[in-house]
Amino acid sequence: MYDFTYHKPASVADAVAILAADPDAKPISGGMTLLPALKHRLNRPSALVDLSGIAELRGIRQDGGALVIGAMVKHYEVATDSQVMAAIPALARMASTIGDTQVRNRGTIGGSLANNDPAADYPAAALALRATLITDRRRISADDFFLGMFTTALEPDELLVAVSFPVPQKAGYAKLRNPASRYAMAGVFVAQGPQGVGVGVNGAGPCAFRQAEMEAALSAAWSVESVAAVKQSPDELNSDIHGSAEYRANLVTVMAKRAVADAG
Amino acid sequence: MPQVTLAVNGTSHTVEVEARTLLVEVLREKLRLTGTHVGCDTSQCGACVVHLDGDSVKACTILAIQAEGTQITTIEGLAAADGTLHPMQEAFREYHALQCGFCTPGMVMSAIDLVQKHPQGLSEQEIREGLEGNICRCTGYHNIVKAIAAAADVMQGRAGQLASAAE
Numbered sequence: 001m002y003d004f005t006y007h008k009p010a011s012v013a014d015a016v017a018i019l020a021a022d023p024d025a026k027p028i029s030g031g032m033t034l035l036p037a038l039k040h041r042l043n044r045p046s047a048l049v050d051l052s053g054i055a056e057l058r059g060i061r062q063d064g065g066a067l068v069i070g071a072m073v074k075h076y077e078v079a080t081d082s083q084v085m086a087a088i089p090a091l092a093r094m095a096s097t098i099g100d101t102q103v104r105n106r107g108t109i110g111g112s113l114a115n116n117d118p119a120a121d122y123p124a125a126a127l128a129l130r131a132t133l134i135t136d137r138r139r140i141s142a143d144d145f146f147l148g149m150f151t152t153a154l155e156p157d158e159l160l161v162a163v164s165f166p167v168p169q170k171a172g173y174a175k176l177r178n179p180a181s182r183y184a185m186a187g188v189f190v191a192q193g194p195q196g197v198g199v200g201v202n203g204a205g206p207c208a209f210r211q212a213e214m215e216a217a218l219s220a221a222w223s224v225e226s227v228a229a230v231k232q233s234p235d236e237l238n239s240d241i242h243g244s245a246e247y248r249a250n251l252v253t254v255m256a257k258r259a260v261a262d263a264g
Numbered sequence: 265m266p267q268v269t270l271a272v273n274g275t276s277h278t279v280e281v282e283a284r285t286l287l288v289e290v291l292r293e294k295l296r297l298t299g300t301h302v303g304c305d306t307s308q309c310g311a312c313v314v315h316l317d318g319d320s321v322k323a324c325t326i327l328a329i330q331a332e333g334t335q336i337t338t339i340e341g342l343a344a345a346d347g348t349l350h351p352m353q354e355a356f357r358e359y360h361a362l363q364c365g366f367c368t369p370g371m372v373m374s375a376i377d378l379v380q381k382h383p384q385g386l387s388e389q390e391i392r393e394g395l396e397g398n399i400c401r402c403t404g405y406h407n408i409v410k411a412i413a414a415a416a417d418v419m420q421g422r423a424g425q426l427a428s429a430a431e
Binding site for chain 2: 001002003004005006031032035036038039048050052076099100101102103105106182
């Protein structure tokens with residue numbers, strides 16, 4: 001790992017000021033992806049801005065019909081929080097399957113969303129639940145947030161502060177994990193929410209995406225059979241040593257069926 | 265060079281580090297607490313697991329400077345001052361839950377966090393899933409799972425002492 005300067009600001013404003021003043025500085029939340037990447041010298045930030053001392057990035061609260069989760073809330077907290085388990089139990093179940101215990105004890109929802117790893121779980125949930133990403137300066141819909149592999153709409157000095165999930169009537173999630181890395185080969189999050197049916201897919205492509213045909217099918221009739229009839233195109237899906245694009249395309253339908261069953 | 269003050273096993277240590285210095289490097293190289301092992305150094309094997317404020321974390325994937333202000337517990341901090349082993353350590357010994365021993369410190373630390381987060385007790389399946397972040401290449405895990413189940417009974421008051429493993 002190359003060395004860097006370390007900052008631990010106490011407020012979002014201070015963190016943004018440090019990032020704005022130094023274009024090569026990077027924020028660090030749980031560090032579960034960033035630190036391994038730095039060890040491999042895949043990145044050389046001049047400074048790390050540790051967000052763990054910022055109280056306004058923590059906490060889970062209900063806001064009208066939405067569940068608002070602070071960016072620095074850890075996966076373990078999402079998995080075990082009574083408000084999350086009551087409002088969006090599928091989100092809590094999903095969080096309990098991220099990485100391993102030690103990753104869930106450090107990794108954060110904001111870090112995962114801002115990193116936008118193609119195999120990460122939260123982006124599929126954010127898309128399906130029609131989440132709003134709240135930053136230090138604006139609100140971004142999930143549809144406008146995830147732009148591509150490891151790429152989001154965040155400006156270099158912009159910080160994700162919280163994510164707001166409209167509480168759905170029902171939701172479910174299923175993924176197939178690579179047996180070695182445990183990352184999702186394909187995952188599907190389905191939700192029937194106040195803004196309609198959402199189907200988010202992660203792991204299968206270079207970026208999480210919504211599956212419009214499945215959304216239409218589930219809107220017409222919410223059932224396992226509805227999504228079973230929809231075939232995902234392999235075009236633009238990932239193809240690597242772990243599985244071909246055709247294999248992943250088939251997995252999307254299989255995981256969608258399991259996700260609908262999970263939602264009940 | 266930044267100075268950090270780390271509270272390790274109840275004792276405060278102030279050491280000079282680089283910002284990039286990992287917690288496990290400080291524990292092993294500066295404080296000579298070599299019970300915390302480095303297996304893979306890529307966040308996968310779990311040999312370096314320690315507790316930060318009671319939560320199990322991989323000490324190879326946290327900067328020492330990030331751990332400032334927390335209570336750190338390593339494998340050396342588990343036994344009582346008179347040498348009496350922690351129930352989890354005792355169970356690993358009683359159930360022969362190790363062969364080469366390399367993964368054992370991390371296994372014990374993860375297991376204690378697992379038991380503490382399941383006050384109602386643990387099924388065998390929950391124990392096996394809870395060990396996902398710890399890799400053992402010798403034992404096949406069976407005796408580790410048995411040891412954790414037995415230690416959970418002792419830690420949570422369902423058994424006064426370990427039942428005999430000789431069966």
